[in-house]
Amino acid sequence: MIIHDITVPISNRLFVWPGDRPVSLGRISKLEEGAESNVSALSLSVHTGTHVDAPAHFIAGGGTVEGLPLEVLVGPAALVEIPAEVRLITAEVLEQVDLPAGTERVLFKTWNSTFWPELEDHFRTDYVGLDESTARWLVARGVKLVGIDYLSVSSYAHTTSTHLALLQAGVVLLEGLDLSKVRAGEYELFCLPLKLLGSDGAPARVVLIER
Amino acid sequence: MIIHDITVPISNRLFVWPGDRPVSLGRISKLEEGAESNVSALSLSVHTGTHVDAPAHFIAGGGTVEGLPLEVLVGPAALVEIPAEVRLITAEVLEQVDLPAGTERVLFKTWNSTFWPELEDHFRTDYVGLDESTARWLVARGVKLVGIDYLSVSSYAHTTSTHLALLQAGVVLLEGLDLSKVRAGEYELFCLPLKLLGSDGAPARVVLIER
Numbered sequence: 001m002i003i004h005d006i007t008v009p010i011s012n013r014l015f016v017w018p019g020d021r022p023v024s025l026g027r028i029s030k031l032e033e034g035a036e037s038n039v040s041a042l043s044l045s046v047h048t049g050t051h052v053d054a055p056a057h058f059i060a061g062g063g064t065v066e067g068l069p070l071e072v073l074v075g076p077a078a079l080v081e082i083p084a085e086v087r088l089i090t091a092e093v094l095e096q097v098d099l100p101a102g103t104e105r106v107l108f109k110t111w112n113s114t115f116w117p118e119l120e121d122h123f124r125t126d127y128v129g130l131d132e133s134t135a136r137w138l139v140a141r142g143v144k145l146v147g148i149d150y151l152s153v154s155s156y157a158h159t160t161s162t163h164l165a166l167l168q169a170g171v172v173l174l175e176g177l178d179l180s181k182v183r184a185g186e187y188e189l190f191c192l193p194l195k196l197l198g199s200d201g202a203p204a205r206v207v208l209i210e211r
Numbered sequence: 212m213i214i215h216d217i218t219v220p221i222s223n224r225l226f227v228w229p230g231d232r233p234v235s236l237g238r239i240s241k242l243e244e245g246a247e248s249n250v251s252a253l254s255l256s257v258h259t260g261t262h263v264d265a266p267a268h269f270i271a272g273g274g275t276v277e278g279l280p281l282e283v284l285v286g287p288a289a290l291v292e293i294p295a296e297v298r299l300i301t302a303e304v305l306e307q308v309d310l311p312a313g314t315e316r317v318l319f320k321t322w323n324s325t326f327w328p329e330l331e332d333h334f335r336t337d338y339v340g341l342d343e344s345t346a347r348w349l350v351a352r353g354v355k356l357v358g359i360d361y362l363s364v365s366s367y368a369h370t371t372s373t374h375l376a377l378l379q380a381g382v383v384l385l386e387g388l389d390l391s392k393v394r395a396g397e398y399e400l401f402c403l404p405l406k407l408l409g410s411d412g413a414p415a416r417v418v419l420i421e422r
Contacts, residue, residue: 003281011408021239021252025407028232028256031271036371038267038411041232043254045239050406056249060242070214070418074401160247190285192403192416195261196236197222200249205403205416207281 002210004187006107006177008049008116010042010203015123017151020045046201047151052193053173057200058163063170065202066195072144072172077105077189077208079182082128084111088155089130091137099141105189106138107147109179116149116178129155135165145191147174147206174206182208213421215398217318217388219260219327221253221414226334228362231256257412258362263404264384268411269374274381276413277406283355283383288316288400290393290419293339295322299366300341302348310352316400317349318358320390327360327389340366346376356402358385358417385417393419 008014014023021044029039046065047053052073055062080097082089089108099106110128127150130138135154138146146153146166153173154162166173174191188209193202219225225234232255240250257276258264263284266273291308293300300319310317321339338361341349346365349357357364357377364384365373377384385402399422404415 003285005281005406007406009277009406009408019240020250025410027411029230031269037269037374038271039231040257040407040410040412041255042257042405042407042410044252046251046253058242058248060249066220070216074214074418074420163248190401190403192401192418194253194405194414195216195218195220195416196251196253197220199236199251199253200238201251203405205406207285207403 004182004208004210006179006182006208007206008176008178010044010049013121014049015121016045016048018123020047023048044203046196046199046203048203050176050206051201051203052191053163053167053175053201054199055167058160058167062167065193065199066197068172073191075105075189077107077187078103079107079109079179079184079187081184082108082110086110087128089128089134091133094134094137104143105145106143107177107179109149109184112150113180116180125156127156129153129158130162131155131158132161132165135162139165139169139171143171145172145174147177149177149179151176177206215393215419215421217390217393217419218417219387219389221255221260224332225260226332227256227259229334231258234259255414257407257410257414259414261387261417262412262414263402264374264378264386264412265410266378266381269371269378273378276404276410277408279383279404284402286316286400288318288398289314290318290320290390290395290398292395293319293321297321298339300339300345302344305345305348315354316356317354318388318390320360320395323361324391327391336367338367340364340369341373342366342369343372343376346373350376350380350382354382356383356385358388360388360390362387388417
């Protein structure tokens, strides 16, 4: 069994979505100052780094993150590589992709994966994402979880319409993946977000299992 | 495949270790106030609720949480039930337990599990934990991960000595589990803590898989 960690590390230098709270991670109790133990504290937006979106992110009164079904967060997933020259994933692009029939979880590796190996310290708007047509295409085919290798599944110009099309259909969104070191193929996904009561999202640790 | 969630939910009413930063979870951007989306922020001690300890928690210069090996955090685990009348898990208590040979991951379900179904809003010191003799017993038998159903693997009176004996041996500590709804037996453990750079611990989502 090989475990691939596809999670972005969280630190004070990790960029966040414009306007989101920056990460603050640091020791507030220190052995060297006579404390019994070292204890760190963390403050962040729940949409930081590798994270999931719950329906409540874009839908007033929508479901929150503790209600996302583990039966969707865990299970077989197809990791699909989108050619690096593609800058917007449309339904037409997906028609060219060899998505196995019955795929319920799909992770898109795109041009974005070239951003991650050396983390840039600022947010960029030219990342690759889905538009609304792609969202509807995936919903129609029974996909229940969509993952991507930047902070949003939707391209910057299509944020609300794409999120709504997916979240209204109950699709779980998994964003901020580091897919730079994994190849296209079939894996077992374990996406385990923090169990935050009433939250619109949660940071997660995510691994792909290759058996 | 059955997925058992053994994670305690994180909310503002969850008690923390005395002196630790309290949980603060709330929406800082709201659809109802005209924002593009709902966005929550989270602030907490990294030793809140269900979490792991890294060596740096008690050892100056010790390893931090991003270095905990996924090969230890994931794999077969024995869930052992300690009789509810036991208030301190000593090496003598463990001699009575039927721990399968070669067990590398062990989770202790104790009297503490009666605390979780209805979360109490304050910390208590009379919880069941291990003493140093038990820590050494487990290390000698090659155990690499120890979990328990309250905020510390060590009893309140033995905090530093027990933690040191385990952390110096590189044992991963998994604390704050809700084991109230799972039975003793063999499972596949997926313990996925947040990937926090340089931290002495991290909150985690933890599941047991029954195949």
